Amino acid sequence: MLGCVIHGPGDLRVEELPVPQPGPGEALVAVRYGGVCGSDLHYWRHGGVGDFLLKEPMLLGHEVVGTVVAYGSPDASAPAPGTAVAVHPATPCGVCPECADGRRHVCRDTRYLGSAARFPHVQGGFAARIVVPAGQLRPLPEGLELRRAALAEPLSVALHAVRRSGAVSGRHVLVTGSGPIGCLVVAAARAAGAARITVTDLLPAALEYARLAGADTVVRADDPADAGWPSEYEVDVAVEASGAAAGLDTCLRLVRRGGVVVQLGMLPPGPTPFAGNLVVSREIELRGALRFDTEFDEALRLLAAEPAFDGLVSAVVPVTETESAFALAADRGRSCKVLLDFGA
Template sequence: MLGCVIHGQDDLRVEEVPVPSPGPGQALVAVRYGGVCGSDLHYWRHGGVGDFRLREPMLLGHEVVGTVVSYGAGASGPAVGSAVAVHPASPCGVCPECVEGRRNVCRDTRYLGSAARFPHVQGGFAAQVVVPADQLRSLPAGLQLRRAALAEPLSVALHAVRRAGDVRGRHVLVTGAGPIGCLVVAAAKAAGAAQVTVTDLLPAALRYASAAGADTVVRADDPDDAGWPVQADVAVEASGVAAGLDACLRRVRRGGVVVQLGMLPSGPSPFAGNLVVSREIELRGAFRFDGEFDEALELLASEPAFDELVSAVLPVEEAESAFALAADRSRSCKVLLDFGVLGTP
């Protein structure tokens, strides 16, 4: 079967990989769609993401949906043939973080398509993958696989908004209108935010943010744009660049909350730390998610507008073109790989 394997920086290959068999407690899933994530792009372009560096070839992909093929011994779950989304994380369950209910920062988690540990955890960009059976989630009624492929990034966005606290009736600033930033807009609106302002350098990205529900969009390189909030209550930094964090710290109100969601480059990052002190701003990190995955599926089922954020679907045979398109934010938002038979719906 075909899989999408990263061998190193700028070395992405679509190649034959072995068909897996489910072991005890595992399920075999026929993958239909896989979303190309920013971390997948980092592995492709830089050979790593943040502090996680490639040390061996790795199947990419952690945003995958498909249908159940079979189960291994002692495993059960949605019926064979059912449409499912795959929760990509397997926390250890015993570390202090897991015991405290913060499984998303488990120190010994296994996450699909991640080089955080060695040997790496192979990802889901293959025609069939084996995962723990308890990671399968049945799709809510009416939710099709194509839209369900947004469940993982939407979960990230939901967790970031949750880290911000109660946003009901609040003004939320989001810096960065990539796929995650746009989904933060939707998550903030779903959580009751009264106004959401989004900044980005690219007009195309801002159009996607508007489609996601942004009330105001602002060119990040225009400090005189009247759309900038004088004092946002909450800011979510989703661009992963220091300039975005700086904008959040300068635009949030005194005593406000800034959530750093975008993965900054490894090593020291400059930021306006004095503002954190003099304005008593709370700076919080947001990493992945846990139970928000089920919430994301319900939200996707209830809102067809999410379809507008899927800008392209390409067959796995064209993976390199799909990655190049996903990396070009002037032409795309969320790009999906299709692992189904060519020409099928």
């Protein structure tokens, strides 16, 4: 079978790999689509994501959907072979203080598909066949096709970030960065009842995807004279989705006194200067948002109900052309979400 293995910065290979066999409690899944995530691009370009650096070759990918092939042992409660499923990429330990506190998404010993956060690395889902714990499978709701379902993982990230923002119903939400995650934050905020959503980015094409996702106002981040910029303190909630220090600075300066800023984008490794005095003088709440937990099931329901999400998938590329797919996904002037197609 074919799989996408990262060996180091710029060294991404489509390799022939042996088909894995499921053990007890595990499922063999035929992957159909895999979404190229920003973290996959970081591994490809830089050999790491934030402080998580590659130490060995790793199968990339954690946004995967496909069909159940078989189980290593009978499991009457699991989706039957032939069922279309989305794969929840996280396996929390279930025993650490965070898991016990109901915050499994920040489990200190979690396993996450295609992640170098631990060693040996957790191999990912960009392969024609993968083995995962049966408990990570989610059957698709009626009417949801695999192509749109491939957005479930990034939409879950966005839903969790909006949840971390607190109540957004009737409020003005600012999103800095209109990459795939930023656009899905827009959709999640809209679903949560936000009254107005403003999005900033440097690229006009990326802002058009944000508008498609439901943004009311889009603003060029490098043009302070743009009429779409909110007046000072007007924003109630700001979600930083660009992973750039400048985006965090914008959020802190435009959120109202007592407002909430959620840092969702992964900032570059090392210290990041930020306007900390504003956090104090305006009593801004600065919160982090990492991954998700139960939001995955919510994401599948939302995707099933809203065909407009299809417009955020800008390309589907055969796995044999993985390098071209990654180059396209890295060019936000030409794409939003790019999917790899592993075939029937």
